[in-house]
Amino acid sequence: MNDLIKKVTQLLDDKTINVFIGYGQGTASRIRTIFVKNSSQVENLVYTSDCTANLAGYLLKHEVKKIGKLGILANDSALRSMMQLASEFQIKDGEVYVLHAAKDGSFTEFADFQSIEAYLVTIDTGITSDEQERIAKLEAMTVKERWIFWNKEFEKCIKCYACRAACPMCYCHRCTTDVNQPQWIPVASHEQGNLDYHLMRAMHLAGRCVNCGECANACPMDIPLNLLTYQLIAPIRTTFDATAGMKADAVYALSTFKPDDKENFII
Amino acid sequence: MEQQNIYQPYLMEIEKITEEAPMVKTFRLKFTNEEEGNKFSFRTGQFGEYSVFGEGEVTFCVASPHTRKGYIECTFRQAGRVTAELASLSEGDTIGFRGPYGNIFPIDDWKGKNLLFIAGGIALPPMRSVIWSCLDLRDQFKDISILYGARTVEDLVYKNELAEWKERPDVHLVTTVDPGGETPDWSGEVGFVPTILDKMIPVSENTIAIVCGPPVMIKFTFPVLEKYGFKDEQVYTTLENRMKCGLGKCGRCNVGKVFVCKDGPVFTRTQLKELPDEY
Amino acid sequence: MEKELKILKYSDLPKMIEKFISQGYPVLAPVHKGKIVEIEYVQSLDSIALDVLLSTQSAKKAAFPKVEKVLEYTMNKAGVVQHPVDPADSKETILFGVRPCDASGFKSLDAIFGEGPSDQFYLSKKEKTTIISFSCPVADEYCFCTSVGGGPGNTAGSDLQFTSVSKDELLVEILTEKGKKASRIFADLLTEANSAIDKTKFIADVKVVFDLDSVVAKTTASFGNAELWLEQSLRCIGCGACAFVCPTCACFDFQDEQDTKKGVRLRLWDSCGFSLFTLHTSGHNPREVQSQRWRQRIMHKFAYMPEQLKVVGCEGCGRCSRACPVDMNIKEHLTAIREQVTV
Ligand SMILES: Cc1cc2nc3c(=O)[nH]c(=O)nc-3n(C[C@H](O)[C@H](O)[C@H](O)COP(=O)(O)OP(=O)(O)OC[C@H]3O[C@@H](n4cnc5c(N)ncnc54)[C@H](O)[C@@H]3O)c2cc1C
Ligand code: SF4
Ligand code: SF4
Ligand code: SF4
Ligand code: SF4
Ligand code: FES
Numbered sequence: 001m002n003d004l005i006k007k008v009t010q011l012l013d014d015k016t017i018n019v020f021i022g023y024g025q026g027t028a029s030r031i032r033t034i035f036v037k038n039s040s041q042v043e044n045l046v047y048t049s050d051c052t053a054n055l056a057g058y059l060l061k062h063e064v065k066k067i068g069k070l071g072i073l074a075n076d077s078a079l080r081s082m083m084q085l086a087s088e089f090q091i092k093d094g095e096v097y098v099l100h101a102a103k104d105g106s107f108t109e110f111a112d113f114q115s116i117e118a119y120l121v122t123i124d125t126g127i128t129s130d131e132q133e134r135i136a137k138l139e140a141m142t143v144k145e146r147w148i149f150w151n152k153e154f155e156k157c158i159k160c161y162a163c164r165a166a167c168p169m170c171y172c173h174r175c176t177t178d179v180n181q182p183q184w185i186p187v188a189s190h191e192q193g194n195l196d197y198h199l200m201r202a203m204h205l206a207g208r209c210v211n212c213g214e215c216a217n218a219c220p221m222d223i224p225l226n227l228l229t230y231q232l233i234a235p236i237r238t239t240f241d242a243t244a245g246m247k248a249d250a251v252y253a254l255s256t257f258k259p260d261d262k263e264n265f266i267i
Numbered sequence: 268m269e270q271q272n273i274y275q276p277y278l279m280e281i282e283k284i285t286e287e288a289p290m291v292k293t294f295r296l297k298f299t300n301e302e303e304g305n306k307f308s309f310r311t312g313q314f315g316e317y318s319v320f321g322e323g324e325v326t327f328c329v330a331s332p333h334t335r336k337g338y339i340e341c342t343f344r345q346a347g348r349v350t351a352e353l354a355s356l357s358e359g360d361t362i363g364f365r366g367p368y369g370n371i372f373p374i375d376d377w378k379g380k381n382l383l384f385i386a387g388g389i390a391l392p393p394m395r396s397v398i399w400s401c402l403d404l405r406d407q408f409k410d411i412s413i414l415y416g417a418r419t420v421e422d423l424v425y426k427n428e429l430a431e432w433k434e435r436p437d438v439h440l441v442t443t444v445d446p447g448g449e450t451p452d453w454s455g456e457v458g459f460v461p462t463i464l465d466k467m468i469p470v471s472e473n474t475i476a477i478v479c480g481p482p483v484m485i486k487f488t489f490p491v492l493e494k495y496g497f498k499d500e501q502v503y504t505t506l507e508n509r510m511k512c513g514l515g516k517c518g519r520c521n522v523g524k525v526f527v528c529k530d531g532p533v534f535t536r537t538q539l540k541e542l543p544d545e546y
Numbered sequence: 547m548e549k550e551l552k553i554l555k556y557s558d559l560p561k562m563i564e565k566f567i568s569q570g571y572p573v574l575a576p577v578h579k580g581k582i583v584e585i586e587y588v589q590s591l592d593s594i595a596l597d598v599l600l601s602t603q604s605a606k607k608a609a610f611p612k613v614e615k616v617l618e619y620t621m622n623k624a625g626v627v628q629h630p631v632d633p634a635d636s637k638e639t640i641l642f643g644v645r646p647c648d649a650s651g652f653k654s655l656d657a658i659f660g661e662g663p664s665d666q667f668y669l670s671k672k673e674k675t676t677i678i679s680f681s682c683p684v685a686d687e688y689c690f691c692t693s694v695g696g697g698p699g700n701t702a703g704s705d706l707q708f709t710s711v712s713k714d715e716l717l718v719e720i721l722t723e724k725g726k727k728a729s730r731i732f733a734d735l736l737t738e739a740n741s742a743i744d745k746t747k748f749i750a751d752v753k754v755v756f757d758l759d760s761v762v763a764k765t766t767a768s769f770g771n772a773e774l775w776l777e778q779s780l781r782c783i784g785c786g787a788c789a790f791v792c793p794t795c796a797c798f799d800f801q802d803e804q805d806t807k808k809g810v811r812l813r814l815w816d817s818c819g820f821s822l823f824t825l826h827t828s829g830h831n832p833r834e835v836q837s838q839r840w841r842q843r844i845m846h847k848f849a850y851m852p853e854q855l856k857v858v859g860c861e862g863c864g865r866c867s868r869a870c871p872v873d874m875n876i877k878e879h880l881t882a883i884r885e886q887v888t889v
Contacts, residue, residue: 028687032873033781057783063776063835156579158603158612158815160786162871178822180348187801188613188812218871220602220787222581272633273663274616274800274811278626299625318811320619320626321804347827361625482830508832509824511800515662517816518797519823521842522832523769524850529662543769545832 018068056081057168071097077212080245159189166218276363315366332399387480419448471496604793617811633666649703651793688864779840788866789817
């Protein structure tokens with residue numbers, strides 16, 4: 001913790017960065033994102049095992065970017081989001097100062113995207129065992145059971161779009177949901193509108209979702225949305241040998257044709 | 268208790284379509300239900316929510332004068348979803364209309380005064396309603412001047428009416444197009460509205476100025492009026508914000524504490540100065 | 547009407563619900579749904595979550611549902627035929643087991659929908675809803691009802707209020723004519739209460755954290771304080787969670803849906819937190835960035851509504867803060883306005 005405070009103080013003092021995106025104490029036992037702009041605010045930083053949120057989404061927020069040069073405390077998920085964002089030309093190497101927070105509480109500086117990539121190949125990028133179990137359960141269901149399961153979940157949805165707002169990959173300037181010529185997705189939060197929205201979102205995240213779980217964590221109605229996109233991770237991996245958020249110059253599996261792509265799923 | 272559905276529109280038949288300029292059309296609308304039409308009345312400056320069933324609603328001012336009964340007109344530019352759909356309709360088709368909403372141009376208070384209308388681009392429609400309302404009561408006002416500018420000659424709307432006003436001895440009409448927008452046979456002015464206004468040397472004494480147009484035009488026109496001694500309460504304009512209900516309920520059109528749909532769209536410059544920058 | 551006090555046994559609650567249902571009153575009440583608590587139609591007391599502090603969403607949907615049909619029409623060769631939708635087409639309903647802040651939250655909606663040409667879709671449903679609230683024996687760190695004029699035993703907006711006064715007894719306050727009417731349905735279960743009973747002993751102690759008049763005055767003066775709004779909202783991600791769970795937020799959108807022959811116009815919840823809310827078709831947006839949208843949220847509730855509608859648009863329920871994915875805590879932000887702004 002002291003290392004973190006010392007490091008961020010120095011970064012701000014020598015103007016390497018203008019703001020550092022990290023974790024602070026929130027309401028009661030909650031952890032929240034804080035933006036540290038000068039060394040007097042550095043003491044507000046905390047780092048505990050509860051600091052699991054993926055902060056990478058803020059790298060794209062207009063009002064955050066306007067502050068100046070950004071520094072971020074990135075956990076594994078955030079690093080992967082950053083690689084995925086870089087591959088989609090949303091952030092550039094050298095633009096952001098990256099301090100990595102490892103699960104054991106140590107902090108490492110990553111000088112460039114290359115070192116992030118080198119680190120990422122050493123870690124387990126899979127989903128948690130709990131999530132694996134839930135997905136296994138879903139996959140064991142008949143199509144009809146699964147349909148009922150999701151309809152029951154989506155029934156609770158109020159279309160607050162917190163899931164979309166929380167997802168670092170949902171950065172589109174005009175989301176398909178918001179396009180009205182033509183109106184692809186019914187705006188209403190009724191059965192059809194909710195279903196179409198969630199299917200569309202899952203499809204748009206296929207091969208891009210870095211399984212950080214922000215969408216499900218954000219949902220006030222406790223809908224396990226992450227399971228939808230997580231279910232697509234395995235097929236993309238086996239079909240295209242692609243994992244999201246591993247390389248800054250990756251080409252997107254679903255928009256690139258490679259001669260050796262498997263085609264057995266077409267027929 | 269009265270259990271009325273305030274969101275239910277009148278059904279209107281498109282009686283006549285006039286092509287005004289590229290992407291700009293005028294619809295003359297008459298009430299499908301004659302009784303509703305007879306009961307309907309509005310005052311110049313007000314607007315309505317026009318619906319294309321299946322597409323949604325869209326906000327336009329009533330472009331016809333309140334002095335003429337039995338129909339209303341709207342002039343619109345094709346912009347997005349609903350206007351695109353409207354533009355594809357034909358005479359005889361049915362649309363919906365809810366209204367009238369909003370406040371009015373207080374023309375009763377303008378009696379005995381000179382009127383100076385300054386409009387830019389597609390902002391002539393709200394102005395046209397008040398111009399005709401005043402022209403229909405011509406003897407109640409003193410000098411009436413109209414300065415109207417558009418990007419190009421082609422973009423000028425209400426070309427027939429402009430010609431008519433040009434002919435009238437009791438109207439002083441000046442039309443202008445932006446530099447480069449003129450055609451070889453263009454006989455009007457060339458230059459931006461504020462510049463031409465400056466050249467006109469407007470008289471502020473006993474005059475009301477009504478300014479409608481794109482934000483930049485308004486921004487540069489106000490100082491010119493100020494230069495010629497127009498006080499804030501002599502200057503009127505209208506505001507636009509995105510609307511849905513038109514009734515002060517859906518919550519999106521506010522400028523600070525003021526709802527444009529309910530407390531506007533007509534504001535004096537005095538009122539405008541008290542509003543925060545949120546339009 | 548002068549309030550009446552009665553006693554109802556906990557053990558008679560199931561009977562009371564049965565009576566409502568058997569006499570044809572649908573009952574809306576909080577219900578556990580996994581980790582969240584929804585307000586739903588119930589058939590018996592068993593499914594009602596009386597042990598929770600607050601439902602995840604507010605009770606506003608009883609009169610202002612997230613999706614509501616306001617128009618219906620068919621198309622034929624001759625044009626369009628409208629089939630009138632009756633705004634008053636709803637049943638007398640019992641809203642049971644909600645909290646005082648839910649009940650009083652309706653006063654903001656009453657003001658917005660009742661002002662000017664009145665919105666009967668809301669008003670008639672509200673009129674037909676009898677609200678039976680439960681005072682709060684506990685509160686949590688998000689609650690600040692007492693700072694905005696309410697309280698854990700506030701009866702404003704409730705037709706009946708129940709307070710747990712012992713392990714097996716509820717104090718029943720009959721507060722309105724509507725409440726009186728509903729109480730007749732289970733009159734045989736009620737006994738007289740000792741009028742000296744001190745309700746405050748049985749409700750939570752919620753500390754006042756700020757002076758409302760001062761917050762209103764300071765908010766009203768803060769439109770131009772861009773720094774304040776930016777500082778507060780930097781982590782806000784612009785979703786609709788806060789507005790959708792809020793008992794007082796009333797903003798809405800219209801959307802048409804139709805197939806080839808018939809269609810409907812729907813009224814949907816909307817939020818000033820969304821960037822699209824005010825976006826002009828031209829691309830111009832009067833509230834372009836999130837800090838301006840956050841400013842709107844706070845100013846609408848604490849400046850515009852108090853001035854224009856004579857009601858503060860917040861009941862201090864803290865739902866928005868609990869629901870916020872990034873822990874924007876409104877109580878904290880209002881306290882900061884109170885402390886930081888000078889007028
Ligand atoms: C008081 C006033 C008077 C006006 N008078 C005139 C006039 O006389 N002539 C004229 O040409 N223009 C006028 N306008 C401007 C006109 O209202 C707009 O150009 C018009 O709304 C464009 O609508 P559209 O359907 O074509 O655009 P779109 O952008 O397609 O909007 C369609 C509708 O859907 C809404 N919408 C769009 N996207 C979404 C989404 N993702 N979710 C939810 N809702 C969405 C819009 O608000 C709109 O109601 C006036 C505006 C105001 C406020
Ligand atoms: S966050 Fe939850 S309630 Fe909100 S839109 Fe997403 S799934 Fe629906
Ligand atoms: S603003 Fe927040 S605290 Fe206030 S009433 Fe709404 S949800 Fe409750
Ligand atoms: S403007 Fe915002 S805060 Fe006010 S009612 Fe609408 S959504 Fe709620
Ligand atoms: S305050 Fe929270 S809930 Fe409200 S818009 Fe911002 S992020 Fe969403
Ligand atoms: S248009 Fe709905 S409040 Fe103004």
